[in-house]
Amino acid sequence: MHHIEKKYQKTVLSNLKKISKQLIIIDVDDPRNSSVKSRLWNNYYVYLLGDQGNSFLTFSEFEKALDFEKSVSIRLKTGAIDTIKGKYFYASASDQ
Numbered sequence: 001m002h003h004i005e006k007k008y009q010k011t012v013l014s015n016l017k018k019i020s021k022q023l024i025i026i027d028v029d030d031p032r033n034s035s036v037k038s039r040l041w042n043n044y045y046v047y048l049l050g051d052q053g054n055s056f057l058t059f060s061e062f063e064k065a066l067d068f069e070k071s072v073s074i075r076l077k078t079g080a081i082d083t084i085k086g087k088y089f090y091a092s093a094s095d096q
Contacts, residue, residue: 001027001065002053009055010065017068022094025066029080029087030056038086062089 004012017023031042045051057065059080068074078091 001025001062002030002056004055006055006057009057010067013065014068017074017093022092025089025091025093027057027062027089028085029059029089031086032056033058034086037084041085057089059087059089062091066091066093068093 001009001013013023013025029038031038045053063078066076066078068076073096074093075096076091076093078089081088081090
């Protein structure tokens with residue numbers, strides 16, 4: 001998700017959910033909020049590999065972006081996992 005401009009993230013997720021029975025999303029926390037290792041990994045991706053992703057979300061913003069239309073019955077599971085590259089957020093949205 002950090003490769004999608006913040007103003008479009010919610011719309012993109014909503015549109016993806018409309019065309020799928022199950023949507024699985026994985027994104028990384030902003031490296032500036034994490035460990036030194038996380039910031040080093042981010043610098044590797046940005047400066048050596050030319051990565052352009054910079055629309056990072058906090059976990060609460062991540063969950064807010066997954067707030068699908070209330071008229072649709074969706075089962076949503078979210079969480080976060082700490083890795084050597086930083087914290088990864090995950091979500092599974094499926095029809096009930």
